[in-house]
Amino acid sequence: MSSRTNISCLQEAKRVAIFGGTHGNEMSGITLVNMWIQNSAEIERNGLVIKPFISSPRAVEKCTRYIDTDLNRAFTPENLSSPDAEGLPYEVQRAKEINRMFGPKGSSDAYDVIFDLHNTTSNMGSTLILESSTDLFNLQMVHYIKKAIAPHTCSVLLNEHPQLKYSTTRSVAKHPIGLEVGPQPQGVLRSNVFESMRTILKHALDFIELFNSGVEFPPCTVDVFRVQERMDYPRDTNGNITAMVHPHLQDCDWEPLNRGDPMFLTFDGRTILYEGANTVYPTFINEAAYYEKQQAFMTTCREILAANAIRKACK
Numbered sequence: 142m143s144s145r146t147n148i149s150c151l152q153e154a155k156r157v158a159i160f161g162g163t164h165g166n167e168m169s170g171i172t173l174v175n176m177w178i179q180n181s182a183e184i185e186r187n188g189l190v191i192k193p194f195i196s197s198p199r200a201v202e203k204c205t206r207y208i209d210t211d212l213n214r215a216f217t218p219e220n221l222s223s224p225d226a227e228g229l230p231y232e233v234q235r236a237k238e239i240n241r242m243f244g245p246k247g248s249s250d251a252y253d254v255i256f257d258l259h260n261t262t263s264n265m266g267s268t269l270i271l272e273s274s275t276d277l278f279n280l281q282m283v284h285y286i287k288k289a290i291a292p293h294t295c296s297v298l299l300n301e302h303p304q305l306k307y308s309t310t311r312s313v314a315k316h317p318i319g320l321e322v323g324p325q326p327q328g329v330l331r332s333n334v335f336e337s338m339r340t341i342l343k344h345a346l347d348f349i350e351l352f353n354s355g356v357e358f359p360p361c362t363v364d365v366f367r368v369q370e371r372m373d374y375p376r377d378t379n380g381n382i383t384a385m386v387h388p389h390l391q392d393c394d395w396e397p398l399n400r401g402d403p404m405f406l407t408f409d410g411r412t413i414l415y416e417g418a419n420t421v422y423p424t425f426i427n428e429a430a431y432y433e434k435q436q437a438f439m440t441t442c443r444e445i446l447a448a449n450a451i452r453k454a455c456k
């Protein structure tokens with residue numbers, strides 16, 4: 142790193158993986174990855190090794206989110222260092238395999254970039270998910286993608302929360318990046334969602350190719366939504382939900398939610414208001430996969446991140 146010129150020189154990003162089917166019922170990513178496994182012409186770039194990969198084939202075969210446990214929570218140090226044994230949950234075995242193939246997580250042998258393709262039932266549009274506010278390579282890539290797709294837009298969700306952060310499949314890579322596109326029901330393919338995902342990935346790969354070719358990217362800023370809090374549904378003493386997302390909140394991902402705004406509608410017709418002091422930006426509103434995670438939506442706050450100029454390190 143050179144601080145005098147304020148250009149950060151980063152390692153080349155030669156090995157890139159594209160994961161689909163981390164969740165077996167999120168059809169756009171699964172379909173794109175299967176398509177690219179058959180014919181990779183569209184994703185090939187000069188000087189790059191690009192591996193399209195189905196992360197959870199058994200879940201894909203059954204068209205279910207997971208077999209035993211959520212793969213996208215399974216990349217914990219405990220799981221990854223556990224001895225191989227019969228009878229481990231399918232996704233724990235799979236996490237260990239993926240870590241051997243694309244990692245080891247945290248080591249210099251790990252893949253440079255893993256894109257993990259997800260779909261949501263929420264009305265989030267296209268969303269890039271980052272796990273670190275200081276990963277200059279990812280920040281510059283996100284900035285590049287946002288510029289390239291304009292006038293279409295893409296939100297950036299930053300999940301760096303000490304308690305709410307989870308051990309994702311992509312976290313095996315040096316630069317983990319999630320791509321979440323919705324709304325798309327589980328088990329369903331929607332052409333608009335499929336095409337948005339495909340376009341964003343194309344620009345992402347173009348960025349990596351340019352970076353590796355020695356192009357310098359000037360300093361930039363990126364608007365992000367930082368994860369703040371998990372909001373659960375109101376529940377009775379048995380743990381069953383007693384209310385739904387309020388119609389005024391449903392589908393309003395990324396729109397401001399202010400103190401006093403409707404949040405839930407109980408089955409007997411009562412409105413429950415948001416009582417937090419600050420304006421927040423909800424996302425993952427009414428995501429199907431999150432009922433079991435006790436999450437009706439997630440609140441975020443807006444933030445602007447600044448990134449240094451970057452270029453490939455000269456050897």
Ligand SMILES: CC(=O)N[C@@H](CC(=O)O)C(=O)O
Pocket residue numbers: 164213259260261262270309319321428430
């Ligand atoms: C709907 C869904 O699966 N969302 C992803 C988000 C992510 O990849 O961080 C998950 O919960 O694992």
Ligand SMILES: [Zn+2]
Pocket residue numbers: 163164167258259260
């Ligand atoms: Zn998913």
